[in-house]
Amino acid sequence: MEGSTSHSRWMSVDNVMTKDVISLKASTKVLEAWVLLMEADISGAPVVSDSGELRAVLSVTDIYRAILERLSRAKALREARPEPQTEDEVEKEELRELSITIRAVAESQVISIVPSDQKLLFLSPGDSLDRAIHMMAEHNVNRLPVVRDGQVVGIITRQDVIWIIAGRPRPSL
Secondary structure, X not given: OOOHHHHXXXXXXXXXXXXOOOOEEOOOEHHHHHHHHHHHOOOEEEEEOOOOXXXXXXXXXXXXXXXXXXXXXXXXXXXXXXXXXXXXXXXXXXXXXXXXXXXXXXXXXXXXXXXXXXXOOOEOOOOXXXXXXXXXXXXXXXXXXXXXXXXXXXXXXXXXXXXXXXXXXXXXX
């Protein structure tokens, strides 16, 4: 990198992060969280406890994955049945399974669909932008919460990094 771009990599996360963070309570229903994400035009958000401590990060991909996993189990059960079904019966059953699956996931608590193997990654406000870039690349994540004293105080996304490297101000939403 050259010029101001290399200098910007050493600025602190505090100078780059979004401070007005949309967080989700761990007990929030998935439907409510999904609507909030869509209305805010974001693809994920930190998940916090009732006291505001970081518990996880939820992405819309996690929601899709939860739906797909339940659909796959329903399909396996249907296909294990000994009685043959007509194409029309299979189609009706698939639609019923989809409806039941979406409802079940939508009514679940956010924390219940976060992958159990999710590593809790976060930054401190004083960390460098370079550290954020390396963490995003190494762990293939699109966003990193910024935590001070156990509380989420900001978030930095890949898009934030792109705007900084491009030398452009973040567009107002």
